[in-house]
Amino acid sequence: MKIKTFKVEQWMNDYENDAIYNLGETCIDSMTLGELIELSGQNPEKYLSALKDKRMSYGYIEGSPELLKGISSLYKNILPSQSIPTHGAIGANHQVIISMIEPKDNMVCVMPTYQQHYSIPESIGAEVRIVQLTPENNFLPDLNLMRSLVDNNTKMITINNPNNPTGAWIPEDVMTEIIEIAKSVDAYILSDEVYRGISEDGSYMMSIADLYEKGISVGSMSKIFSLAGLRMGWIASRDEHVINACRTRRDYDTVSCGQLDDLFASLALANKEKIAERNRKILLKNREILDEWVNSTPEVSYVKPAAGTTALLYYNNEMPSYELCVKLIKEKGVLFTPGSCFEMEGCVRIGYAYDSEKLREGLDKFTEFLREI
Structure with missing residues (x-):
């Protein structure tokens, strides 16, 4: 490949x-x-000292109960069992695309975006159809263009919300129209949401996993949680086929995430x-x-x-x-x-x-x- x-x-x-x-x-x-531990209300010296006896086994293969509960708390409609921990969001995006996309499929992708979203499906042999984002439209997707690009072979629409690199945020009414486009051809929507979580006014930012049964959300501890060194990300979806396909693939490329990554991510999510x-x-x-x-x-x-x-x-x-x-x-x-x-x-x-x-x-x-x- x-x-x-x-x-x-x-x-x-x-x-x-x-x-x-x-x-x-x-x-x-x-x-x-130290900042993370203090922020959680604990003494860093005591907390870190207690870790010296922690045995470095594989731990929870599919993520600790605390981690899965913390991830699900970031959504309105996701259960702990509907999330999969990964090695960063980069592992999550890769796992979704490699698990779900085949050479016979086409995939509609916004541009600009994180390169995984178009280069990985291209490497598989799938056709990638681009929705170019423009400053004239405040870097929001052109819905008429998107609508013209989907057909019965469209397996997935992929967006990046909030968008990297533009900082655009797709409002809920536009998201609803994107969902209708996906529904018209029974396509999934993969939404890279690593920058989601802190709004201007403190209000909740809706996820694709909240809005669409075939929505796939990718998140991470890196950007909004200030903990990129944990290398902890996740996939969240209500679609059983997506979760099962990614869990099957995960046995080949992940097995489990690090115990310390899981531990500190759980602590951060409990104090989000x-x-x-x-x-x-x-x-x-x-x-x-x-x-x-x-x-x-x-x-x-x-x-x-x-x-x-x-x-x-x-x-x-x-x-x-x-x-x-x-x-x-x-x-x-x-x-x-x-x-x-x-x-x-x-x-x-x-x-x-x-x-x-x-x-x-x-x-x-x-x-x-x-x-x-």
């Missing part, structure tokens, strides 16, 4: 360690284990409101910093992100995005992700939810750079 190079991951592998101002980071300011309170403050503060900078910098423009931790910044220069980003990190130490990693040009992806001061300083350095070139 041949598969294309994963552009965004290769870019981060090549350049992230060189960054002084890491504006390519897409997680909300990462927590230490406290983490959300911490992270909402960071997210909204930094989103405002970004918005003020864009509004005062005529060299750039964007569609203000509605959710998530990323946005696309368009720059008024003809330099290709990859060349611009290499030059930028070498001359200013600022890391963005080239738009070309998402099959786009004239723009870069920013991750704005990390360190507030580094964000301000990095944006100022980018302003200097744009005016110099």
